[in-house]
Amino acid sequence: MPEDKTTPPRPDVRSPWVIDTRTLARRPGASREVRRDVPVDTELGVPGVVSVRKGASVELDLLLESVVEGVLVTGRAYAPTAGQCSRCLDPISDEVELDLTELFAYPASATEETTDSDEVSRLVDDLVDLEPIVRDALVLALPLVPLCAEDCAGLCSECGGKWADLEPNHGHESIDPRWAALVERFDESPADGPDGKA
Numbered sequence: 001m002p003e004d005k006t007t008p009p010r011p012d013v014r015s016p017w018v019i020d021t022r023t024l025a026r027r028p029g030a031s032r033e034v035r036r037d038v039p040v041d042t043e044l045g046v047p048g049v050v051s052v053r054k055g056a057s058v059e060l061d062l063l064l065e066s067v068v069e070g071v072l073v074t075g076r077a078y079a080p081t082a083g084q085c086s087r088c089l090d091p092i093s094d095e096v097e098l099d100l101t102e103l104f105a106y107p108a109s110a111t112e113e114t115t116d117s118d119e120v121s122r123l124v125d126d127l128v129d130l131e132p133i134v135r136d137a138l139v140l141a142l143p144l145v146p147l148c149a150e151d152c153a154g155l156c157s158e159c160g161g162k163w164a165d166l167e168p169n170h171g172h173e174s175i176d177p178r179w180a181a182l183v184e185r186f187d188e189s190p191a192d193g194p195d196g197k198a
């Protein structure tokens with residue numbers, strides 16, 4: 001068999017994202033549950049907008065199943081998020097949750113031979129490296145426009161006050177400042193005007 005140049009490097013077994021599937025591999029039908037909390041060492045997402053911060057944990061709740069072509073990983077990942085409401089700019093904290101389904105193909109399996117490693121993940125020495133998959137999926141699952149509440153009214157465009165904190169009848173004279181001086185003069189003029197009462 002020709003050397004496959006696309007074989008990814010061997011995952012680092014010390015990484016908390018890496019799962020050893022030796023007890024499962026090549027035994028179709030066998031399965032194993034894996035639950036673990038993986039610390040985030042690089043902030044994921046858009047800092048200041050919405051992200052999973054460094055030091056937070058990604059909780060993984062997974063089922064690994066041995067299938068003919070490799071090991072199928074399904075399950076969920078959860079992580080706390082922090083950011084800023086894009087309307088009122090209040091700090092927000094939330095949670096992101098996502099479903100995972102990923103096949104890690106055996107070397108020399110039909111799947112491996114007919115796909116690229118960036119299309120279908122590979123088992124390397126029976127090791128599953130969840131990091132790239134979970135990181136990418138988490139970033140995609142983050143909201144594009146984070147909000148403190150779906151109906152957040154945001155800020156008054158005139159004074160920047162938060163609508164939620166302003167009086168119900170809050171408003172501003174909608175007079176262009178360039179006209180304000182003229183209006184002031186006009187207000188003074190009736191006394192001397194043609195129909196002034198003085």
Ligand SMILES: [Zn+2]
Pocket residue numbers: 085086087088089090147148149152153154
């Ligand atoms: Zn808000």
Ligand SMILES: [Zn+2]
Pocket residue numbers: 156157158159160161170171172
């Ligand atoms: Zn205002």
